[in-house]
Each structure stands twice: as C-alpha cells, then as structure tokens.
Amino acid sequence: MNVPQAETAVQVTELSKKFPNGPLALDRVSLTVPKGQLLSLIGLSGSGKSTLLRHLNGLIQPTAGSVDVLGTNVVTAGRRELRALRRNVGFVFQSFGLVGRLTALENVLSGSLGRLRGPRLGTITYPKALRREALDNLERVGLAAQAFQRADTLSGGQMQRVAIARTLMQRPSLLLADEPVASLDPESSAQVMDVLFRIVVEDQLTVICTLHQVELALGWAQRIVGLRDGQVVLDRAVDSLDQDEVMDVYRRVEPGQRSSQSIVDLQSPTSDRVA
C-alpha cells in the first residue's frame, strides 16, 4: 500500500523526525496527496509544518518513516536522483530566499540551474532561451519591468513574486510553499496569493502550502491538514469545515472536542506570527 498510485503526488508514511538535542518535530505523520490538490498545512509555529515540507524535497532527512514524492523515494534517493526530483518540485520560502545583490532576473534564472551544468554568475552566462523564459516568468508575476533591478530594492511582495517566478523556471508539477505571505502586509499578501493561485490553476499544479492565516487557508485550499506537536490533528476537505473547527488546531484540545479550557488557553492564529 506504500506504492504510490499514478494519481498520487505525495505519499508520506509514518514519518518521524527528531533533531539532535531537540524534541520530536514530527511524530508518525502519514499523508497522501493526490495530483492537482491544493492542500494547506496549518498549525502553531513549532508544530512541524516547515519540517514536514522540507522532507518533501529532501532538504531534511527523516529519522523514521518513508517519503514518496512524484514517484521518487526521497529517503533512499541518491544525490543525483534527489536533484532530479527537486527540479520538479518548486519551493517558496517565507523569507523569499533571494540573493539581494543580484537582479530580479538573475534570481529567476537561478531557478533553471537544475537543468544546467556548471556554475553560473551573471545574466549573460545563461543561454538566451532561458533568459527569455525567465523574462516571461517575471511577466507572469507582473514584474517584467523590474527585471534588472537589484532584488534587495524590491518590496516584500515583489520579492516573493520574484521567488515564485524562480520556481516557475523549474516548470514544477508540485509546489511547496512555506508561509509564503507571513512576512508581508495584508495588501501584498493578497497580491501574492492571487498570483500564486492563478498560476497554480493555469499550470494545474499540486500545492502544499503552510499558512497561519486561517481565513486565507479556508478561502484558498481544497483540503486542510492541521499539525500540533508534530502530529496530524485535523485532515478534512474544506467544504466540510467551519472556521471554529480550524481554530481548534491552535487550541490545546482535539478538534471537535471543545471544552472550557480552550477559552482560557485561547491562542489566536496571529500569535503564531509573533511567536
């Protein structure tokens, strides 16, 4: 049953991760994501969302359990195999992960490194076809005019859109996004999520996105998975959920079992950002 079916993008089985000198970050997490699904991971900071996401493209190796992504066993994959997988998996970071001193275009171009041999530094070291593709991708996120502007002069929302354009260079079939809008103000957040959503639909991507704004998650995802202390405490389709149930993930009780304690211990999702 561990064999991923053709229509499965991600299959995580009994995944556990313990960092040296740290608590159990993931505790027997199992998760199957079919192709084309838009899934949102929610939970307090430290609940294991980012750790789970980083297992999916092999940035972190698990302590126990198996991870299958797009037909590749991430745990046993060799370096070459892992790189081949990463080429197909886009990753969007909370802090954008742009090289500030390079131009927006150069940052986008770096998304094609998986397809190239040898190191590159500077726009003209990339083939012309890739340069055009990079410009097109900047156009898709609405930043073609800023192509030759240094990344560290862009606004936060613009930076994240450049980062999205960078993952587009990979022509990914799976997109992992780790708190893509947590560092942004509401207006830029909405812009970035719009861009992301449009691309995901146009390109028919599978998406796993960690979010802490519950309203965003509800409005955007098809399925919501809640993590607490490294364990899955909620896994439901969005249409069968209401906001209160989702909010329970952030409280100290099991979702659906409301008690008076939850009021005392109320942790609003916004405190996640502060913490």
Added chain:
Amino acid sequence: MPSDLLIRRPDSTTKVPGVDPKRRLTSDRVVMRIVLVALAVAVIWAWRHIEMSFSGLIAGFGDVQNLLGRMLPPKFSDLDDAIRLGLETLWMAVIGTTIAVVLSFPIALGAARNTTPHPAVMAVCRGIIVLSRAVPDLIFAAIFVRALGIGVLPGVIALGLHSIGMIGKLFADAIEQTDRVPREAVVSVGATKWQAIVTSVIPQAMPSFISTVLYRLDINLRSSSVLGIVGAGGIGFLMQANLRSLQYDEALGVVTVIFVLITLMEFLSAAIRATLLGGERTLVGRSAPRFSVGARLFGRVRRDHVRKDRPAARVDPETVRPPWTGELRMKTLYGLAFLVLIVVAFRSVSLNPGELLGAFDDVWRVTTRLFPPDFTTARDSIIDGIIESVAAALVATFMGALISIPLGMMAARNVAVNRVVYGLSRIFLLFVRGVPDLIVAVIFIAAIGLGPVPGTLALAFGTSGFLAKLIADAVEEINPTPREATFAVGATRSQEIVTSVIPQAMPAIVSNLLYALDINLRTSTILGIVGGGGIGFILFNALRVLELRTVGAVLITIFTVVYVIELLAGWVRKQIL
C-alpha cells in the same frame, strides 16, 4: 510616604536587596582585574628586561633629533632610481596580493563551516591560515631569498603566502556570514552544491571580498617597501644602501618617496572603496566613509540600486541583456583596470606566471629542509631572543597606548577641541602611518645604535599612529546622548571625556590594544633582522650560514608564541566585551 520613593544618599549602611554596597565582583570584573594586574606586571618586567629607562629615552630622543638634523633636508639625487624602485615596490604588492587572492579563495571555501566539503579539510585549511598569518612576510622573504636568490620573486611569494592568513580568514568569515536561505532556495531547484555556492554565496560575500583585497593591498605596499632589506626586491634596498653609506639625506629622500607612495595608495583605496562599495555591507573597514578626500576627488558614483526613483530600465525581450547602466559601466571599468594592473605588474618586474609556478617548487624544497627542526644548537639564544621579542612588544604596546589614547581623542571629530586640532591630529596620524615600522626602526637604529631599545621605540612610534587612528574611529562612533546628558549637568570637557567618552569607547580601546599587541609581537620578531634585538637576529644569522634546521626551530618558536598570545588575547577579548 513609601520609603523607597525617598532619594537616599548611598552609603554603606543602606542595604538594597541583591546589591552589595561595594560594587559586586562579577566574574568578568575579576577577569578584568587579573588581566590588568598581569599586564602591568608584564610591562614592568619587560621594561626592565630590555633595559629601557627614562634617561635612556631622553638620550635616545636626542640621538634621533641629531640624526634628523643630518637627514634634513632630504636629497633626491637618484630620484629616477627611487621612483623606479618605488614602482617596483607597488608592482610587488599587486602581484603578492594577486597570488594571495588566488590561493586564498579555495582555502577560504575549505575553511568556512558552511562550504567546506569535510571537517578534515576545514581543519587543514584553518591550519594553513593560522600558520601563514603567524610567520611575518619578512621572514618568509628572508628564507625564500636563500632558495631563489636575490630579487623580486622571493618577495612576491613571501607577500602572497603571508597574506593568505588575513585574506583567507576574512574571506572565510564573509562566506560564513552569508544568509543561508537563498542558498537553500537555489539547492531546492535542483542545483549542485557548487552551482549554489557560485550563485548564492559568492555574490553575498563579494563586497567583503573586494574590501578585504583593497585593505590587504594597502598593507602589502607597506610590507613590500621593506622587503628590500633582506634582498627581496623593492625600494627598501635603496634606503638601506644609503644609510649604510651614511648618506642620511639621501635615505630620507627615499623614505619620502615611500611615504608618498603609501599615502597615495591609501587615498586611492579609500576612494575605490567609496565608489565601488558605497552602501554595501562589508566585514572590513567602514564601507562608505562619510568623509574621504579620495571620494571627493573621484566624486560619488551614482549607485543605481540605491536610487529607487529610477525609472525601470527598458528590457530588450529579444536578447534579455542587462542594460548598460552607469553602475555596470563603472564595475566593468574597475574590473578591467584591475586586470590591466595585474598584467602591467607582471610585465614591469619581468616575471611570467610560469616562472612563478616553478618557483613554488624551490620554495617547497627549502621548506622541507627546515625539518626536522634543530632546537639544541642554538637553544639558549632562541629562548633569550623570543623573550626579548615579547618584552619589546609589551613595552612598545604600552608606550604606544600612552600616546595614542590622548592622540586618538584629539583626532576624533566629535571629541576634538576644535577643527584645527582635529585636522592637525589627523594629518599627524597620516604622517606616522605613512612610514612602515621597520623603516622607522632602521632609522632609529642608525641614530641610537643596535639593540632592543631603538627597535622598541620604533614599534611604539608606529603603534601610536596605528592605535590612535583606530581609537579615533571608534570614538567617532559612540552614542552622543550620554555625552549631552553629562554636559547638561554642567560637566567640564575633561570631566565629560572621562565619564562618558572613555567608558563608551573602552571596549573598542581594549580590543584594539590587544590587536596592537598581537601585531607588535609579530613585528618584534623581525626587528632583529635590522639589528633591533629579539629572535629575528638568530633567524637571520642561521639563514646566513644555511643552518636551515635551526631556522625551522626559530620558526616553530615564533609560531608557537605568536599563536599562544593570539589565543590569550582572543580569550581576554571574549571575557571583557
């Protein structure tokens, strides 16, 4: 009225819970006291050991004045020669720095925690860095002259190998301080480790790289101007020849040329730093000097990335090439200029890279002959020599500190009494810093005679300039608010300096003092080469008679002592900062 609202005069009978009426002795206070006492004892011991005395100081002062009288006015009868050798000195510095950069790059990548392929590689690379830093370039040069013969070649290799220490260390630091996330992002698109390093780590560290290279070029010019003393090329040879034949006015002429060269280079490198790195964060030096004569001469180049109001550049969708902006033009121009400079340097000293590579073979051969080291033949003189070197360094640092703290205050714009004092102090510092320590030592020795005292005085002279500049820079960066508060209660200028400026600048002063001690120790090990006492004398003698295994023993001794003092200084710095 609640009693704790009363303002009470603190006296020993008042007990505040948790606060001892006497100042609490925290562990760092204890350390500070022990260090201070130990340093004081060490300085007193050292003072007596090298037979320094106040009467001797005054007599020495008279001797130097005497010699200066015979030096002035400087004569430039072989100015052509001096300029030719001065240029040779510059080319040597350029080539030496180039060698160091080429070698440092892989070493830094191996030594940085986040790029090293393996912990063992990291240990080896860090070992190379520590070793090459601990052995002064003049010692490298003296050894290589024996292997390669008199000329430019041993000099540039010595500069190159010694500079790995600083450049490699600072490159590695810059690499370690890069942001991790962009690299993770590039790795996650399926890039290899090297692709990720080139695309995300190198661009982040680049401003620090450039700043380090410029800084080292500055230092290497000072070094290469004295390498001639051991026959390793450059203008130092001419100065010593003049001194030997007692043509003091000619010697001062040569020193003037050296001074002009060094000062010009300092302006130039400040200007390049300002234009190339303005607004960038770097590890070395203040990246964008607010006031620099050089920057004013060159003007401030428009930095595209700082100007957000700039209309978006039009992109040619066909070629997608970066637009040829002023900034890109400037960077390309500087890049080309540096390449041309390196080529010109190699051609001017008629050195071809092949010859250089071949020379490393000889260098390796002479290095292997240093082992196994022979500690027994010259045991006593090695011990005496290293003790004398340490003593000289201690006394020189102490004397330098005595002069440089007030001098540093006068040269700090925010503390100086007025603009005139500030200007004069800065000009004075420029003069002191424009003459390398070893040249001052040679002059002092010519005036006073052989021995550790003139060597120590020369070091103290150099230290006062170097330290005063660092202190002045540190003082200029202190927070003005506590100072205003002190003035507001009616304090005088001197009260204010003691209660608010010095305490604020103290960590920087102590840290720079330790740094000066570190540098002085390295320099004091080479003073013996020009007759200034210490272990350098034994080294030079052993080299002359080709007792290379004794040279090996001296090198190991120097390395050990320098390294131990560096560790000690590092520990003290950590305790008190």
